[in-house]
Amino acid sequence: MTLAAPDSLREPLRAPRIDADRLWARLMALARIGATDKGGVCRLALTGLDGQARELFIRWARELGCTVRIDAIGNIFARRPGTDESLPAVGTGSHIDTQPTGGRFDGNYGVLAGLEVLQALDDAGIRTRAPLEVAVWTNEEGSRFVPVMMGSGVHAGAFPLEHALAAADAGGVTVRQALRELGHDGAAPAAVADGAPRFGAYFEAHIEQGPVLEDAGVTIGVVTAALGQRWYDVTVRGMEAHAGPTPMGLRRDALLPAAALMQKVREIALAEQPHGRGTVGCVDVFPSSRNVIPGRVRFTVDLRHADEAGLARMDAALREAVRALSCPEVSIEVEQVVCFPPQAFDERLVGLVRQGAEDAGLTRMDVVSGAGHDAVYVARTAPTAMIFVPCKDGISHNELEDARPADLAAGATVLLHAMLAQAGVAD
Ligand SMILES: [Zn+2]
Structure with missing residues (x-):
């Protein structure tokens, strides 16, 4: 099944199309790493399993021709060059670590929706003016190492790199040691304040993790703020x-x-x-x-x-x-x-998400995020917006977490539209 991109993008280019089956297949392949008997995923940050998932992401990104950069807190960035490399990248992404009784979609969806956007652009032969990047943020969940949202927090300067690297798990293993063991202790600076590139804009797609969209029978949550x-x-x-x-x-x-x-x-x-x-x-x-x-x-x-x-x-x-x-x-x-603190998202980018849903003919409503997300930290350094899609019964941080392929594809279609509108299509 494919979903068409908005009409405004159809001419004179071939319309880029999100491939729902391909997105679903990648989600299921990633979910096999750390799969639990109850159909969920247990893949704590910077364990061997997280390392395998990270390597799989890197392999997929390289297959799409991306260059891959890893920073000092282990954040991974897959980059698709733009025709004007002087422009700041338009970013997307999320996390691939999970809770001990985690699901297949929390975080993973945002990362793989990003890869699907890049592949849809490849398929349609579209180049963007600004480069595009898909980020995998280290240790969003915070169940093995505290603080939560560690990689994006370091990126945004919420706490120092050294503080994060010194955090230890219950067995005394530090983030520094765990990153080294995986070979993901990258050389690139992690904090924007230390020279890490600042996104020109950042969009994050995520399952809602709550019951509001499903209850309202709406496909796209246009996230205006985080509580x-x-x-x-x-x-x-x-x-x-x-x-x-x-x-x-x-x-x-x-x-x-x-x-x-x-x-x-x-x-x-x-x-x-x-x-x-x-x-x-x-x-x-x-x-x-x-x-x-x-x-x-x-x-x-x-x-x-x-x-x-x-x-x-x-x-x-x-x-x-x-x-x-x-x-x-x-x-x-x-x-x-x-x-x-509460974090309002960027009005213009929120408008691009709203417009993307509108143009693709998807039902939408404005929502706030009740949970923390990497985007909430990234918003401190760059204009940011989020896209929510429904998850079954609003259940998340649970092995039963589920979402419909059509809804996941719809969210990726909105992501595609918003990133393309922001990055600009090269002539
Ligand atoms: Zn998440």
Whole structure:
């Protein structure tokens, strides 16, 4: 099955066409490396399996005539030259590492959609004015090495290269050692600040990893922004006591204000719709014994919002709730542990994505990304936009993750249009 490129691109050139079957075949070939019994993929960053997947990507890129560059944090860039090499590259890509119980599409789709775009251009005999690059960002998932989105984070200067190289896994193996073992400790500078080339524009295609598109029956998510995130650790302290002899009025039960605060997290998010999110994901109760009044409760809070002002309102509401629930008998401490600012994507590039969907006759809607992506870091250095396609039941970071070949091809068609519009077709 093929999907036609937009009408505006048809003349006088042969229309470049995304080949859905070819894209699907590459996805399935990559998914065999680290395949799990349940139909998913376990391919943690910089393991031997990740190394095999990286080599397969490099082989495919070279078969398409690309040159391949690896930088000092192991990011891989496959480059298709433009007719004007003085122009900055138009980039795309994503990641090919997975969660331990990961799926076949998260990240892998964005990388292989990029290769499919290059192949479609080859097939149609089209050259672009600006060079095109497909990036494979190192360790997006962060399940073996912290921080997450490591390769794109170093590229964008979110944290230093040395900090990333020194990160160690649970067995004490560092990123530096793992990269060396794979031979992917490249010579090219990794950070834009150290001389790594800055993209002229960057587009990332990704499965949605949520239920919104499927629920709306829409094929293309035009991603306008990524939600900002603030993560907190909350500790509530009271006093353990026997559940029987201690009357209700004489208790210092840490779980009571904790439960009230957890309820409040939901209310805080509901007051900031449509984009507010509030989640309590981990709760530890001490000593966790059925006949002991809890003396201490620790839990996490994850607040998200599309704009900084909204995030600040949620933060203030959380702290106000803490003040209101604190009392001489029970203390509450809140520590903010992680902060990702909201990231709006580039309006012009978002417009190219919207136009691409429009021209290809695909249903589309504006969405925000609730999750972090490499594109969110790249956006700090270059105009950036993202394209979402539906995934089955909104399930991701799960071996059951699934997507329809037609939807994946549709997203690649929009990617093709947007990259071509940005890079310009050579005469
Ligand atoms: Zn991903």
